Amino acid sequence: MARFASKPGQPSGAGVGLRSKYHRDFATGKPKVSWLEIVSENYLGLDGRGGRALELLLQIREHYPVVMHGVSLSLGSVDPLNLDYLLQLKRLKSVTSASWYSDHLCWTGVGGENLHDLLPLPYTMDALQHLCPRIHKVQEVMGERLVLENVSSYLTFAHSEMTEWEFLSTLTRRTGCELLLDVNNVYVSAINHSFDPREFLNGIPQHTVRQFHLAGYSDNGTHLVDTHDHPVWPPVWSLYREALLRFGPIPTLIEWDDRLPPLDGLLEEAAKAEILMEAYGNPNARGASALAEVGHHPS
Amino acid sequence: METPTLEALQHWLKWAITHPEGAKTAVAAAQFEPKPSCASSVVNAPPLDRFERIDIYGKAFFLRLRDYLLSVFPKSKQLFDRVLQSDAFDMLMAEYIVGVPSTTPNIDTFGLAFPAFCRDNASTKLPNEHSWLFDILELERCVLFAHLSACGESLIKTKLPLLDAETLGSARFTTDPTLNLIGSSANLADLWRSPMEEALPSGGTTFYCGVWRDLSGEVRVQTLSIAAYTCLTALLSGCAVAQISISTQTTQTQIAQWFREWVENGIIRDILLAH
Numbered sequence: 001m002a003r004f005a006s007k008p009g010q011p012s013g014a015g016v017g018l019r020s021k022y023h024r025d026f027a028t029g030k031p032k033v034s035w036l037e038i039v040s041e042n043y044l045g046l047d048g049r050g051g052r053a054l055e056l057l058l059q060i061r062e063h064y065p066v067v068m069h070g071v072s073l074s075l076g077s078v079d080p081l082n083l084d085y086l087l088q089l090k091r092l093k094s095v096t097s098a099s100w101y102s103d104h105l106c107w108t109g110v111g112g113e114n115l116h117d118l119l120p121l122p123y124t125m126d127a128l129q130h131l132c133p134r135i136h137k138v139q140e141v142m143g144e145r146l147v148l149e150n151v152s153s154y155l156t157f158a159h160s161e162m163t164e165w166e167f168l169s170t171l172t173r174r175t176g177c178e179l180l181l182d183v184n185n186v187y188v189s190a191i192n193h194s195f196d197p198r199e200f201l202n203g204i205p206q207h208t209v210r211q212f213h214l215a216g217y218s219d220n221g222t223h224l225v226d227t228h229d230h231p232v233w234p235p236v237w238s239l240y241r242e243a244l245l246r247f248g249p250i251p252t253l254i255e256w257d258d259r260l261p262p263l264d265g266l267l268e269e270a271a272k273a274e275i276l277m278e279a280y281g282n283p284n285a286r287g288a289s290a291l292a293e294v295g296h297h298p299s
Numbered sequence: 300m301e302t303p304t305l306e307a308l309q310h311w312l313k314w315a316i317t318h319p320e321g322a323k324t325a326v327a328a329a330q331f332e333p334k335p336s337c338a339s340s341v342v343n344a345p346p347l348d349r350f351e352r353i354d355i356y357g358k359a360f361f362l363r364l365r366d367y368l369l370s371v372f373p374k375s376k377q378l379f380d381r382v383l384q385s386d387a388f389d390m391l392m393a394e395y396i397v398g399v400p401s402t403t404p405n406i407d408t409f410g411l412a413f414p415a416f417c418r419d420n421a422s423t424k425l426p427n428e429h430s431w432l433f434d435i436l437e438l439e440r441c442v443l444f445a446h447l448s449a450c451g452e453s454l455i456k457t458k459l460p461l462l463d464a465e466t467l468g469s470a471r472f473t474t475d476p477t478l479n480l481i482g483s484s485a486n487l488a489d490l491w492r493s494p495m496e497e498a499l500p501s502g503g504t505t506f507y508c509g510v511w512r513d514l515s516g517e518v519r520v521q522t523l524s525i526a527a528y529t530c531l532t533a534l535l536s537g538c539a540v541a542q543i544s545i546s547t548q549t550t551q552t553q554i555a556q557w558f559r560e561w562v563e564n565g566i567i568r569d570i571l572l573a574h
């Protein structure tokens with residue numbers, strides 16, 4: 001665990017999502033993990049000045065690099081961007097010295113209401129034209145690049161004009177934003193919409209990925225749901241190996257939000273990811289044979 | 300099929316997802332459907348039809364907000380169920396989710412208006428002897444508020460040793476910004492701690508309790524005597540200690556003892572000296 005030496009503030013290797021259940025573990029001990037990701041909104045408090053959760057985070061943060069992951073930017077919504085919220089994010093980033101901030105390619109509400117869900121967008125030229133200036137605005141306010149995550153989805157739109165990966169790639173090209181490639185989301189959407197997940201990976205430009213997510217889905221028989229309440233399933237580990245071969249040992253985060261295991265269970269998942277990452281570029285490493293199963297080792 | 304605008308699509312999907320009876324029923328009862336209808340924009344892709352696909356989002360929407368309310372009001376849920384032996388609490392949650400849509404980026408704050416909603420919408424349906432159930436909701440709202448609020452450091456401890464009795468008597472104090480005081484016909488603090496075991500209120504007595512963040516940052520819920528409650532209320536309204544003693548007919552010695560306690564447990568945070 002934590003074989004990847006992180007410079008202060010610079011995540012590398014595999015991290016875990018910090019959830020309130022683990023605050024005590026991290027505040028009182030110093031569990032060995034390379035870095036932490038927080039859900040930004042959980043630390044904003046009533047007015048962006050934070051509450052108890054932020055106090056604990058500031059203690060924990062002294063010992064780990066941290067990145068911020070938001071769920072309410074609502075980038076794709078036709079509502080105006082919420083500048084107050086953006087400024088709260090900016091303040092949080094400053095007080096926690098988070099290395100980067102991310103959110104999702106989705107909309108979460110409209111008409112001033114927040115559904116608190118990551119809702120899908122049609123992949124059209126119109127949607128691209130709507131999103132690009134909004135991403136520019138976010139990056140202007142935050143003063144740095146946005147890291148944008150692909151979501152799991154359960155429906156598609158008849159009027160989409162391109163694939164999700166073409167849409168994401170175009171956004172990175174036009175705005176300079178980076179990507180958080182959620183490998184579990186790629187797999188879940190691939191099953192739900194019958195596409196080849198490797199085509200998704202191969203459609204993403206190599207230099208654009210800043211971070212990976214791994215998580216466990218639930219199988220509802222007719223479709224998969226991105227529940228974040230299981231260990232990472234074997235097909236997602238397989239796809240992750242392919243992602244490592246294509247993109248390199250990008251910082252990887254184990255997302256677990258529901259039916260949380262004891263912290264050790266979560267750290268074990270991160271350890272598995274680090275074994276695979278270590279194998280990248282090192283044919284003698286422990287995970288090398290696992291990588292070789294899915295493709296040629298990079299030279 | 301005409302391509303909908305992004306705006307029309309989002310308004311229509313929001314309507315379909317948040318319809319309590321699901322997308323198919325919503326569309327069947329089309330008189331309230333936002334126009335243009337965007338149903339045909341969602342792909343029918345076996346094994347699920349378009350409405351089943353929309354309903355995945357609909358079910359997740361209601362479940363997520365319900366789970367959130369249950370995580371913030373767990374003791375209220377237990378006590379409503381215990382006292383009323385009905386699904387009244389579940390109904391209130393469902394009505395709140397539809398009736399008071401979240402407008403905040405932070406789901407953690409969604410529950411703050413729930414107790415007031417329940418009081419406004421269910422008080423006529425509850426027998427009077429059970430009206431304390433709204434107070435337990437209020438108590439859990441205060442716990443949520445305390446968790447979500449920024450709480451400055453205590454400055455009074457360093458200042459106290461420098462002050463004489465006369466200065467203290469005329470001074471006003473700043474309390475913990477998360478402090479809330481509640482009066483109820485139920486012993487709320489005890490019921491909050493043991494909702495299934497504690498005896499239910501029998502009426503006739505008023506109980507008081509305070510909710511605040513202590514110096515370690517933890518949220519405290521504590522029963523207060525009526526005299527302590529009255530003194531704290533006076534402190535909160537900006538009274539000086541000497542005035543409190545007169546207006547509440549409490550001895551200086553008793554007030555001094557509470558005062559020390561409230562400095563130690565973080566209720567009193569700072570002193571505003573009279574000039």
Ligand SMILES: [Fe+2]
Pocket residue numbers: 149182185213255
């Ligand atoms: Fe993710």
